[in-house]
Amino acid sequence: MAQLTYRQAITTALWEEMKRDPEVYLIGEDIGLGGGAFGVTKGFLDAFGAMRVVDAPLAESGFVGAAVGAAHKGLRAVVEMQFADFITETFKMLVDYAAGAHFRGAGPVPITIRLPAGALKSAGPYHSHNPEAWFYHTPGLKVVAPATPYDAKGLLKAAIRDNNPVLFLEYKRLYNLPLSQIPEVLRPEVPEGDWTVPIGKGRIIREGKHLTIITHGTTLYDALQAAETLSDEGIEVEVVDLRSILPFDRELILSSVKKTGRVLIVHEDHKTGGVGAEWAALIAEEAFESLDAPIHRVGALDTPIPYSPPLEEYFLPNTQKIVEALRKLSAY
Amino acid sequence: MERAVAPSETPVNEAELDHLDYFRDLRDRHLTINGLRIAWRPKSPQTLDLAENDFRQLYYFMALGRAFEERIGELFRQGLIPGTAFFGRGNEALSVGSSYALRPEDTLVPMHRNLPSHLVRGQALKPLMAQYLGREGGINRGREIHYADRSLNIFQLISHIGTMIPVAAGAAFAAKYRGDGSAVLAMSGDGASSTGDFHEGFNFAAVHKLPLVLILENNFWAYKTPIRLQYACKNLALRAIGYGTPGYLIDGTDVLGVYEITREALSRARLGEGPILIESVNPRACGHSIYDAYQDYVPKEEISAWDAIDPVRLFEARLKKEKITEEQISHLHARIDRELAEAVAFAKKSPFPQGPDILEDVYAT
Numbered sequence: 001m002a003q004l005t006y007r008q009a010i011t012t013a014l015w016e017e018m019k020r021d022p023e024v025y026l027i028g029e030d031i032g033l034g035g036g037a038f039g040v041t042k043g044f045l046d047a048f049g050a051m052r053v054v055d056a057p058l059a060e061s062g063f064v065g066a067a068v069g070a071a072h073k074g075l076r077a078v079v080e081m082q083f084a085d086f087i088t089e090t091f092k093m094l095v096d097y098a099a100g101a102h103f104r105g106a107g108p109v110p111i112t113i114r115l116p117a118g119a120l121k122s123a124g125p126y127h128s129h130n131p132e133a134w135f136y137h138t139p140g141l142k143v144v145a146p147a148t149p150y151d152a153k154g155l156l157k158a159a160i161r162d163n164n165p166v167l168f169l170e171y172k173r174l175y176n177l178p179l180s181q182i183p184e185v186l187r188p189e190v191p192e193g194d195w196t197v198p199i200g201k202g203r204i205i206r207e208g209k210h211l212t213i214i215t216h217g218t219t220l221y222d223a224l225q226a227a228e229t230l231s232d233e234g235i236e237v238e239v240v241d242l243r244s245i246l247p248f249d250r251e252l253i254l255s256s257v258k259k260t261g262r263v264l265i266v267h268e269d270h271k272t273g274g275v276g277a278e279w280a281a282l283i284a285e286e287a288f289e290s291l292d293a294p295i296h297r298v299g300a301l302d303t304p305i306p307y308s309p310p311l312e313e314y315f316l317p318n319t320q321k322i323v324e325a326l327r328k329l330s331a332y
Numbered sequence: 333m334e335r336a337v338a339p340s341e342t343p344v345n346e347a348e349l350d351h352l353d354y355f356r357d358l359r360d361r362h363l364t365i366n367g368l369r370i371a372w373r374p375k376s377p378q379t380l381d382l383a384e385n386d387f388r389q390l391y392y393f394m395a396l397g398r399a400f401e402e403r404i405g406e407l408f409r410q411g412l413i414p415g416t417a418f419f420g421r422g423n424e425a426l427s428v429g430s431s432y433a434l435r436p437e438d439t440l441v442p443m444h445r446n447l448p449s450h451l452v453r454g455q456a457l458k459p460l461m462a463q464y465l466g467r468e469g470g471i472n473r474g475r476e477i478h479y480a481d482r483s484l485n486i487f488q489l490i491s492h493i494g495t496m497i498p499v500a501a502g503a504a505f506a507a508k509y510r511g512d513g514s515a516v517l518a519m520s521g522d523g524a525s526s527t528g529d530f531h532e533g534f535n536f537a538a539v540h541k542l543p544l545v546l547i548l549e550n551n552f553w554a555y556k557t558p559i560r561l562q563y564a565c566k567n568l569a570l571r572a573i574g575y576g577t578p579g580y581l582i583d584g585t586d587v588l589g590v591y592e593i594t595r596e597a598l599s600r601a602r603l604g605e606g607p608i609l610i611e612s613v614n615p616r617a618c619g620h621s622i623y624d625a626y627q628d629y630v631p632k633e634e635i636s637a638w639d640a641i642d643p644v645r646l647f648e649a650r651l652k653k654e655k656i657t658e659e660q661i662s663h664l665h666a667r668i669d670r671e672l673a674e675a676v677a678f679a680k681k682s683p684f685p686q687g688p689d690i691l692e693d694v695y696a697t
Binding site for chain 2: 025051054056057059061062063064065066067068069070071072073074075092093096097102103104105106107108109110139140142163164
């Protein structure tokens with residue numbers, strides 16, 4: 001048992017799965033000789049060799065396609081997309097080829113695509129994206145979004161063992177977060193050995209009876225802070241971390257909303273057409289009678305991702321924006 | 333890879349490539365590309381390891397592919413084909429000759445015009461026919477118009493043809509990863525040669541020296557777009573030079589020539605010289621799909637030239653001279669008629685698939 005940072009959790013999961021299964025290999029840009037843009041695979045080339053830690057030419061459709069073809073032959077690729085944003089280069093390979101392959105009878109596609117996602121330090125419009133909504137509409141894909149070291153390790157191991165294409169969102173903002181800055185509730189010890197976090201299951205991070213926040217990824221941290229603030233005002237907010245986005249934990253969403261009657265959906269991605277819109281629709285369809293207030297959403301503004309720090313801050317959701325939305329909901 | 337020109341090879345000068353007549357100039361020879369050396373090499377069918385029975389088999393698969401597609405045309409006119417159909421009329425020599433060079437453990441990544449390649453690999457006719465009719469008894473039980481039986485080591489294409497090139501490279505990567513000595517044969521076309529995925533997939537295979545043979549079937553048309561609007565290089569085979577791989581330009585209407593070069597390329601790919609690029613030329617003696625009124629845009633002279641380069645007729649004429657009697661040929665055709673009739677009867681009796689099942693197969697378990 002150990003306390004791991006978010007990055008260490010991902011590295012450990014990769015290492016353990018490579019050791020466990022000789023058919024698991026890594027492929028991507030700069031991951032072997034370079035150890036990865038974020039150092040996640042440092043040392044892997046020496047340990048596992050160039051056949052299992054494959055430095056690919058700079059062509060995402062090419063190497064994701066290769067991962068897919070090898071998957072039909074039983075190999076399990078863990079693909080590193082250098083930044084989640086570059087997944088647009090291989091949209092077709094994932095959406096048209098990989099997602100429906102099993103359904104069409106072309107065979108299962110057991111690949112995991114690691115996607116360093118989200119905004120961090122003015123990275124601009126091509127190094128800040130949260131790509132989940134682009135893929136949410138595609139049956140056959142799975143999308144997971146761990147926000148804690150525990151979930152990062154457990155979900156990555158689950159993704160690698162899954163027989164479907166899994167998009168694994170990992171957050172650049174969390175890589176370097178020191179353990180001291182991770183709220184205690186988000187840093188349970190990360191066990192060694194053979195365990196996984198099941199894909200499709202969310203988790204209640206904080207119990208509450210007045211309001212529900214449904215979120216995933218980095219905004220979980222902002223939501224927890226906002227819940228603390230409201231708690232000081234006597235309003236108890238339940239915080240649900242979905243962890244998996246596709247498939248997602250419908251029962252958890254519905255049971256929490258039925259308990260509190262008020263719901264705020266928060267994600268770092270743009271608000272319009274973000275995955276939260278689907279959860280709002282689910283609640284409206286299946287828990288309408290439990291609602292005491294309209295469903296609210298907090299997400300990034302519907303603009304291209306801006307560069308300069310004040311613009312980026314204005315654009316992104318944050319604790320203050322969540323607090324304001326919670327107060328509005330609570331007063332309804 | 334930088335091999336000296338063999339004694340039987342004649343270096344090519346640039347002017348020859350500028351005025352290449354794809355059929356006349358390739359009738360008796362192949363164009364070979366090794367490093368920066370481009371040369372003519374005479375065809376050498378006498379060196380092939382083919383026995384009498386192989387010739388009969390090659391002819392059988394070509395004639396069966398042709399007859400199968402003609403039967404699909406009839407069924408389409410009877411309203412029994414739900415979507416559309418794509419034919420490979422004119423490429424039977426390419427489909428059969430190339431697949432015939434494969435070993436069972438090799439992987440085939442075909443296009444939508446390679447029905448005879450499936451037959452060579454052992455595809456049974458009944459599920460194939462039911463596939464075209466969208467029935468439960470079809471290869472993928474009515475899920476997709478494109479098809480492949482995975483147990484025969486065939487990959488199922490998607491309509492974005494170029495996409496299959498990186499996927500094929502991945503199958504070749506798995507072969508190298510396992511060191512199992514198998515190779516991959518991928519079929520693509522002049523249209524797909526323009527896609528980014530052609531470059532990304534073939535370059536990936538070249539960098540990692542994967543056992544992949546990629547055949548670009550140049551049939552002069554990508555739907556309605558002629559090749560002069562598709563690429564500006566002298567021919568597609570020369571692109572091999574840019575990837576640092578061997579290449580060939582061959583006559584795709586000659587089944588023995590196709591077999592000779594595919595077998596050689598597969599063998600070189602297995603030995604680590606891969607990937608290898610082959611441009612093969614044959615007519616698309618039909619429309620893009622069964623709905624396509626190709627007469628509206630393919631020049632009349634081109635259509636009238638199809639008969640003279642019909643690969644099934646060419647091979648039949650050659651066989652009649654050397655290998656097979658008229659009687660044996662009619663015997664084969666009688667067998668084909670009987671097999672197709674049985675396949676059609678099976679397909680018509682096969683029920684249509686039912687809706688609820690599809691919800692269970694979105695994810696693999």
